[in-house]
Amino acid sequence: MAVDVSLPRLGQGMESGTIVRWLKQEGDQVEKGEALYELDTEKVTQEVEADASGVLLKILAGEGEEIEVGKRIAVIGEAGEEVETQAEPTEVAAGEKQEEGSPAPVREEQRERGREASADEQGTDVAESTSNGGRLKASPLARRIARERGIELGSLTGTGPEGRIVAEDVERAATSPAHATVGSAPLEAEVEKLTSLRKTIARRLTEAWQAPAFQISMSADMTRAQELRERLREDGVTVTDVLTKLCAIALLRHRRVNAHYADDELRMFPNAHVGLAVATERGLLVPVLREVERKSLVELAAERKTLVDRTRQGKLAQEDLEGGTFTISNLGMYGVEQFVAVLNPPQVAILAVGAIEQRPVWQGDAFVPRPLMSLTLTCDHRAVDGAVAADFLRTVKTLIEEPGLAL
Helix, strand or coil: CCEEEECCCCCCCCCEEEEEEECCCCCCEECCCCEEEEEECCCCEEEEECCCCEEEEEECCCCCCEEECCCEEEEEECCCCCCCCCCCCCCCCCCCCCCCCCCCHHHHHHHHHHHHHHHHHCCCCEEEECCCCCEEEECHHHHHHHHHHCCCHHHCCCCCHHHCECHHHHHHHHCCHHHCEECCEECCCCCCCCCHHHHHHHHHHHHHHCCCEEEEEEEEECHHHHHHHHHCHHHCCCHHHHHHHHHHHHHHHCCCCCEEEECCEEEECCCCCEEECEEECCEEECCEECCHHHCCHHHHHHHHHHHHHHHHCCCCCHHHHCCCCEEEEECHHHCCCCCCCCCCCCECEEEEEEEEEEEEEEECCEEEEEEEEEEEEEEECCCCCHHHHHHHHHHHHHHHHCHHHHC
């Protein structure tokens, strides 16, 4: 008996995904638990396993196509078995027959948007003279979008009634390289559609900027932390590992910072699940190290290395990116002295770490060079007040300058 393959929900909040590549083709034998296709979600690209054994009878969703969770994408069954191969309808409800001449629901929805916008502007179709003496019809919304984006209406072909140019015609043209303009001069441009990950980054950054955030900064003397790191260098321990461990200990001493803010509630956690911002070719990802306070520096270093390697190789699972309670973003290796990191909602704080630099510090009766590192904490003011943030950052600074106090 044929079994439908539907797009699974791989994480909380996942609504859709894009099929990157089918690993099996129609007619191939598939075993339950075997990788069937690669799926690009909002956060990761991962292989999805087959839920049943049999022959892949039909693929209903193409590569590069964004699919809603729960939608039928393939059929697995016995060889030669006849199955219903029609994909789930999107524009016409199943079982409904569209009357001849009636508008498609999706197109009608777009046109309704144009009609509403036109009504808002209290305008009607406006005819312009074309180069050949004809008359060009365009809706007020289409004219406005074209004006804002520097697109000549005369270069477009209208899809509305009687060749009328509507908003969707202009929007479609705006994605074409030939219509990218600066002033009146057309420019060639490469158009790159945003991946699901880039869309998620854009959405989450927009959410972050809506929060009333503030920043505080301190510099920490890294002398003792570097000495500790040197003793454990052969075990793969880095300055980031030392900092991550010390931040986890500080988080449990200042639990309001180790928290999520959501639905007018502050949810404080008993363990420090620290996310590390990692730059990849696909964009910025924040894999999570769990229960950091329970791990030794050597254990933490091994886990961090494995997690970062998997992140850059695109081999993360959805759960690797979920459940973080605090984030560290370190740009010191790029020579950045100090910067401000953007919040990672619903977390209430993120720590930006700069490069270690030799700076003069007054000691007794003279300036002496000391290795200092800037620490900038960004906090959500709805959950964390300045004094709480300052106490936490002071604890982090104290532990860095004397790691033995973390014992």
